Amino acid sequence: MKNKQFLLAARPVGLPTRQNWDYVETEVAELADNQVLIQVEYISLDPAMRGWMNDGKSYIEPVQIGAVMRAGTVGKVLKSTSSEFSEGDYVYGHCGVQKYAVVGIEGLHKIDPSLAPLERYLGVLGMPGMTAYFGLLDTGLPKAGETVVVSGAAGAVGSIVGQIAKIKGCRVVGIAGGADKCAYLVNELGFDAAIDYKSEDVQKALRAACPKGVDVYFDNVGGDILDNVLTQIRMKARIVICGAISQYNNTTAVKGPSNYLSLLVNRARMEGIVVFDNVANYSKAATEMAGWIAEGKLIAKEHVVKGIEHFPETLLMLFNGENMGKLVLKVEAD
Amino acid sequence: MKNKQFLLAARPVGLPTRQNWDYVETEVAELADNQVLIQVEYISLDPAMRGWMNDGKSYIEPVQIGAVMRAGTVGKVLKSTSSEFSEGDYVYGHCGVQKYAVVGIEGLHKIDPSLAPLERYLGVLGMPGMTAYFGLLDTGLPKAGETVVVSGAAGAVGSIVGQIAKIKGCRVVGIAGGADKCAYLVNELGFDAAIDYKSEDVQKALRAACPKGVDVYFDNVGGDILDNVLTQIRMKARIVICGAISQYNNTTAVKGPSNYLSLLVNRARMEGIVVFDNVANYSKAATEMAGWIAEGKLIAKEHVVKGIEHFPETLLMLFNGENMGKLVLKVEAD
Numbered sequence: 001m002k003n004k005q006f007l008l009a010a011r012p013v014g015l016p017t018r019q020n021w022d023y024v025e026t027e028v029a030e031l032a033d034n035q036v037l038i039q040v041e042y043i044s045l046d047p048a049m050r051g052w053m054n055d056g057k058s059y060i061e062p063v064q065i066g067a068v069m070r071a072g073t074v075g076k077v078l079k080s081t082s083s084e085f086s087e088g089d090y091v092y093g094h095c096g097v098q099k100y101a102v103v104g105i106e107g108l109h110k111i112d113p114s115l116a117p118l119e120r121y122l123g124v125l126g127m128p129g130m131t132a133y134f135g136l137l138d139t140g141l142p143k144a145g146e147t148v149v150v151s152g153a154a155g156a157v158g159s160i161v162g163q164i165a166k167i168k169g170c171r172v173v174g175i176a177g178g179a180d181k182c183a184y185l186v187n188e189l190g191f192d193a194a195i196d197y198k199s200e201d202v203q204k205a206l207r208a209a210c211p212k213g214v215d216v217y218f219d220n221v222g223g224d225i226l227d228n229v230l231t232q233i234r235m236k237a238r239i240v241i242c243g244a245i246s247q248y249n250n251t252t253a254v255k256g257p258s259n260y261l262s263l264l265v266n267r268a269r270m271e272g273i274v275v276f277d278n279v280a281n282y283s284k285a286a287t288e289m290a291g292w293i294a295e296g297k298l299i300a301k302e303h304v305v306k307g308i309e310h311f312p313e314t315l316l317m318l319f320n321g322e323n324m325g326k327l328v329l330k331v332e333a334d
Numbered sequence: 335m336k337n338k339q340f341l342l343a344a345r346p347v348g349l350p351t352r353q354n355w356d357y358v359e360t361e362v363a364e365l366a367d368n369q370v371l372i373q374v375e376y377i378s379l380d381p382a383m384r385g386w387m388n389d390g391k392s393y394i395e396p397v398q399i400g401a402v403m404r405a406g407t408v409g410k411v412l413k414s415t416s417s418e419f420s421e422g423d424y425v426y427g428h429c430g431v432q433k434y435a436v437v438g439i440e441g442l443h444k445i446d447p448s449l450a451p452l453e454r455y456l457g458v459l460g461m462p463g464m465t466a467y468f469g470l471l472d473t474g475l476p477k478a479g480e481t482v483v484v485s486g487a488a489g490a491v492g493s494i495v496g497q498i499a500k501i502k503g504c505r506v507v508g509i510a511g512g513a514d515k516c517a518y519l520v521n522e523l524g525f526d527a528a529i530d531y532k533s534e535d536v537q538k539a540l541r542a543a544c545p546k547g548v549d550v551y552f553d554n555v556g557g558d559i560l561d562n563v564l565t566q567i568r569m570k571a572r573i574v575i576c577g578a579i580s581q582y583n584n585t586t587a588v589k590g591p592s593n594y595l596s597l598l599v600n601r602a603r604m605e606g607i608v609v610f611d612n613v614a615n616y617s618k619a620a621t622e623m624a625g626w627i628a629e630g631k632l633i634a635k636e637h638v639v640k641g642i643e644h645f646p647e648t649l650l651m652l653f654n655g656e657n658m659g660k661l662v663l664k665v666e667a668d
Contacts, residue, residue, distance in 0.1 A: 057599075058599050059599045227590070241594070241595070241597050241598045242598070243598070244595055244598075247595075253592045254592045254594075254595060255590065256561070256589065256591040256592040256593070256594050257590040257591070258588045258589070259588070259590070260575070260588075260590050260591060260604070261556075261575070261578055263575050263605065263606035264393070264575045264576070264577070264578075264606030264607065264608065265392050265393045265606065265608070266393075266606065267605075267607060267608055267611060268605070268606055269603055269604070269606075270594070270597060270605070271597065271601075271602070272595070272596075272597035272598030272600065272601050272602055272603075273598065273601060274598065274599070
């Protein structure tokens with residue numbers, strides 16, 4: 001039984017390249033006590049992975065050189081020496097970029113493939129969905145009638161943020177790259193407006209799309225777009241800092257928001273979130289979101305690329321803005 | 335009766351110079367209905383005045399070219415056509431940089447010179463004190479045992495912030511420029527530690543002075559010091575954005591905080607404040623602070639410069655870090 005694995009070979013400078021990865025085929029290890037052997041079926045590709053490749057203190061340990069790249073995964077239990085998991089169970093876990101994983105049971109939880117397609121547990125019913133749900137509702141605190149702006153709006157988190165804000169009665173404006181994504185946000189997801197940052201003057205477009213100003217900004221991108229939104233916030237606005245994908249591959253310092261003094265002028269707040277803080281409430285959120293999906297109020301979309309061998313270039317799709325919806329890698333090529 | 339006035343002659347680029355001001359001597363106008371004539375005795379000099387000299391949207395209208403420069407003042411009512419104020423009353427108001435002011439009664443309130451020296455109503459019992467009190471307590475939310483860091487710590491606001499944090503049982507670290515100021519913070523105001531940003535590596539000094547990290551940062555300065563503190567914040571830290579004096583005279587863009595993603599890693603918050611939002615509660619705060627002063631727990635210090643003619647160079651003392659405590663200009667030279 002041959003494993004296929006991507007190991008972190010070297011820490012990237014700027015965008016990761018093929019040289020940052022070692023692809024290896026290895027023997028699958030024997031199980032020790034209280035372990036499971038998982039056949040990974042889908043691998044989650046997330047902007048946060050770029051941060052995990054860096055050395056230094058963050059909200060989670062960096063991936064070590066020579067280690068299997070960390071990733072959220074869903075898969076099937078093939079063998080188990082744990083009383084909590086049995087052969088045939090489907091599980092979510094951080095099993096990494098590999099075909100088979102021999103792991104302890106910490107952080108694993110069962111999922112039900114009869115309730116939703118497996119890959120959806122990496123999207124709206126997984127980390128991106130939880131990030132959107134708790135980040136928007138608990139930190140953004142949107143009220144009906146307010147204006148919510150989200151960047152990375154066609155991505156895994158942003159598309160859910162915007163739809164939840166619509167469910168809560170807000171005016172919702174998405175910022176995304178390209179006419180296709182913008183059309184998708186307005187025509188399929190029901191956003192009130194979308195701004196194509198690649199072809200529009202974002203600040204001017206924001207003024208037009210948010211005539212009353214911005215009450216909540218959910219930021220996935222940082223950089224110039226954060227600065228543009230800062231010029232349009234209303235009094236007591238809440239800015240949720242979820243990520244800064246525009247800055248993750250910088251080879252120079254992160255661009256701090258030059259317009260941050262707008263927080264002062266507008267008595268506004270900028271607050272960071274990390275989804276793991278809400279783990280105790282994940283199932284409540286997943287239940288509510290599954291309900292919205294069933295009612296047709298929340299559309300989940302996964303962008304599936306097939307073949308674990310394509311991991312290096314598929315990861316780059318995130319940074320090039322090529323995915324629409326949640327990007328996942330299916331381990332098998334067929 | 336000759337008035338002495340400083341008018342805004344031109345909007346400054348960078349530090350204000352003598353060319354930005356017109357000094358004029360004019361006749362004092364007659365009173366219309368519901369007005370008062372005030373003899374201004376003390377003029378408040380505040381970092382915020384630099385912002386008022388710029389054009390563009392802010393939390394308050396810019397001063398117009400040719401208008402008397404806006405400033406907080408205390409003075410004596412010489413004549414009144416209002417039923418609310420009588421000759422001989424002492425009042426606080428925004429009467430501007432001039433010896434006499436003929437003004438409506440909006441924004442004026444009586445003060446009692448028998449309870450505190452007049453100039454103190456521009457400091458701890460005025461805007462800077464209110465800014466410190468509400469900014470620290472309502473937005474910083476310090477808890478006993480937490481570590482509070484304040485920049486501009488020897489200034490009008492910072493010195494009060496640090497002392498209130500001590501009263502609330504916090505470990506307090508001040509950042510100020512120069513050995514004299516640092517000694518004053520520790521020896522006279524009871525701060526636990528002080529960092530001289532002019533001679534010390536602020537980040538290293540913060541690590542030493544805040545071994546558990548920073549729970550509350552009250553920022554008066556922005557720039558590199560804000561970035562340094564961002565690297566040392568604890569989980570769920572609160573950063574109060576009160577001002578950014580290091581940036582007010584920039585001729586290039588404001589330096590945004592490059593380390594703002596520390597908010598994400600630490601689930602921390604950065605929030606702006608404007609003192610005017612608390613006007614309904616000023617008197618409660620002033621009463622509490624007057625009590626602390628009477629008990630010897632809160633030391634108020636004013637830095638008085640005499641002679642309205644010295645306004646242009648005295649204002650610059652703020653930006654050169656030359657004042658210790660609240661900077662005020664006494665209109666009369668003697």
